Amino acid sequence: MNPEDLPYRPCAGFMLVNxxxxxxxxERIDASAHGFWQMPQGGIDKGEDVRTAALxxxxxxxxxxxxLVEVIAQGSQAFFYDLPPELLGKVWKGKYRGQEQYWFLGRFLGSDTDIDLNAHDPxxxxxxxxxxxxxxxxxxxxFKRDVYAALVAExxxxI
Known part of the structure; x- marks a missing residue:
């Protein structure tokens, strides 16, 4: 499988600050990412606005x-990452080489009691x-570190 032949998966993410x-x-549930932490992010549905997808x-x-969120900013560009060879062809049904991510920054207006990690199944x-x-x-x-470093810089x- 040649990764260059595959598109990037459209994705939206949210950097939420208290x-x-x-x-x-x-902390991700899936075993392959055990011990790794990430900000909320996921795929953009066909025809969905990136801000709507991030929220x-x-x-x-x-x-x-x-x-419960005050949106402060949208990232100035799309951020890209490629999957490592061991994941290529295995995640997202093998359809993508990585992600094209659109990020937002927002202030959390609620409290920790508003957080429910089981709000969605799974x-x-x-x-x-x-x-x-x-x-x-x-x-x-x-493989996502460069994206996170760029987000922190921007x-x-x-914050």
Missing amino acids: PDGLVFVG RELEEETGIGAH AEFKAYRWVAPETLPDLIVP FGPL
């Missing part, structure tokens, strides 16, 4: 509705925590 300037991360993914993965996260933005690249799977001054 009043203390810390970022929400969830939908946030709600599905955390239970946090749009009414759940994606088994635990969550709030972390300093600069630690994000060290928490994510290695959104960091707005």
Whole structure:
């Protein structure tokens, strides 16, 4: 399989910050990502607006509705990553080489009691925590680190 022949999967993500300037991360349930943490993100449905997709993914993965979020910014560009060879052809039914991601930054207006990791079936996260933005690249799977570093550089001054 030649990855160059495959498209990128459209994806939207959300960097959610609390009043203390810390970022929400969830620990993925799937065994292949054990011990790795990520921000809420997922596929964009056909015809869906990227902002709508980002807020939908946030709600599905955390239970946090749009009414509890103040959107601060949208990323200035799409961010891309390629799957490592061992995952190519295995995830997303083998249809994609990686993701083209559109990210948003938002302030959480609620409290931790508003978070429900089981809001969607199946759940994606088994635990969550709030972390300093600069630690994000060290928490994510290695093949997504460049994206997270770019997000911290772009959104960091707005936090």
